[in-house]
Amino acid sequence: MSAIEDLIDRRRLRRKLSFWRVAAIVIVAIAIAAGAYALSADRMATSKDQIARVSIEGMILEDQKLLKLLDRLKDEDAVKAVVLRIDSPGGTTVGGESIYEAVRAIAEVKPVAAEVGTLAASAGYMIASGADHIVARRTSIVGSIGVIFQYVDASQLLETVGVEVNAIKSAPLKAEPSPFAPAPEAAKEMINRLVMDTYEWFVALVAERRDMSMAEAKALADGSIFSGQQGLKNRLVDALGGENEVRRWFEEDRGIAKDLVIVDREPKDDGFDFSMFAGARAAIYGVFGLDPRSGSLTTAVLRKAGHLDGLVSLWQPLGGASSLR
CATH class of the missing domain: 1.20.5 (Single alpha-helices involved in coiled-coils or other helix-helix interfaces)
Structure with missing residues (x-):
């Protein structure tokens, strides 16, 4: 060259x-x-003075960003009322409990309404019951008040493939029920006590919030789901409709100024996150079938897989998972 x-x-x-x-x-x-x-x-x-709308969708988890948003809305003077747009089959009871408590904290200082979309079941309904007014469509799904624990017994499969799993435990109930052997009766009784303790708390919560006796609440808390129309008759829902009914209740029953703009409020990402980067991330998640609202890849994958640890209140338990739902 x-x-x-x-x-x-x-x-x-x-x-x-x-x-x-x-x-x-x-x-x-x-x-x-x-x-x-x-x-x-x-x-x-x-x-500006507004009605804040918060969407609670998909699997209910103990979402710290959502909890921080609800806490901010409680203290913002410009937020005159809050509407929760719920579309969820449920999730962890801890997630439902924490969000329910945050909703009740808001309701102590300003009106809160829940607007049910397709469904508010199990932990989703738990959160809705924290609002002072529940609105649903006639064909929405509500209810599924209850708790379930599922576990896998793979002992026969392991025996078929010639695998034996041994364990040395400090006590008979340690790590029970185990997927490596049939659950002993003592373990089943232990789990039943756990389930029923959470169930009684859930039913008492519904009874208190919906102005029912425990007997009336338990009659509805057999795991059944109801349409919005049925929920209205059973006092699980206050009115049928959508945004217009929510506005009517705010304005006529709670004295909120007419024609306030409804502003969609979303949890903020941690750190300095440019909106265009967040949009690109959401687009990529959407391409791969993940939740575009997830703030991290880990959260997006867990929501897709239905990975739930601990006590869970869920209308549609995902097959193959071992957890209380």
């Missing part, structure tokens, strides 16, 4: 490097501008 050709190649390389440097600077500048605009728009939106 001649000196002239070598010089030309170097100049071409410099031009390419310069182009990509400029492109990188432009991209960063756009990201900063987008983030600043989103932050400014968010501040403007939250500074």
Whole structure:
């Protein structure tokens, strides 16, 4: 290669490097501008009197970001009322309990209504019962008040393939029930006590919030699901409808100013997260069939797989999982 050709190649390389440097600077500048605009728009939106709407969808977990959002809404003077848009089959009882308590904290200082979409079952209904007014469509699904524990007995499968699992335990009930052997009666009795303790608490919560006797609540708490119409007759729902009914209740029953804008409020990501980056992440999650609202890949995968630890209140338990649902 001649000196002239070598010089030309170097100049071409410099031009390419310069182009990509400029492109990188432009991209960063756009990201900063987008983030600043989103932050400014968010501040403007939250500074005006409003009704805050929070969507609670999919699997119910102990979502710290959601809990922080609910706590902020409780203290924001511009938020005159809160509506929970619920569309969930349930999830962990700890998740339902924590969100229920956050909802009750808001209701101590401002009106809260629950608007049921397709369904608010199990822990989803637990959260709805924390509101002062529950609105559902005629064909929505509500109820499924109860708790379930499922575990796998793979002992016959292991025997078939010639695998034997041994264990040395400090006590007979340690790590019971085990998937490696049939559950002893003592373990079944232990789990039943656990289930019934949580069940009694759940039923008492519904009885208190829906102004029922324990007997009336237990009659509905056999795991049955109800349509919105049936729920209205059974006093699990206060009214049929949607946003208009929620507005009517806020304005006529709780004295909220008419025609306040309803602002969708979402949990904030931790750290400095540009809106365009968050949008790109949501788009990628959506392509792979994951929940685009998830703040991290771990959360998105767990929601997709239905991974639930601990006590769970769920209308549609996912097959193959070993946990209390």
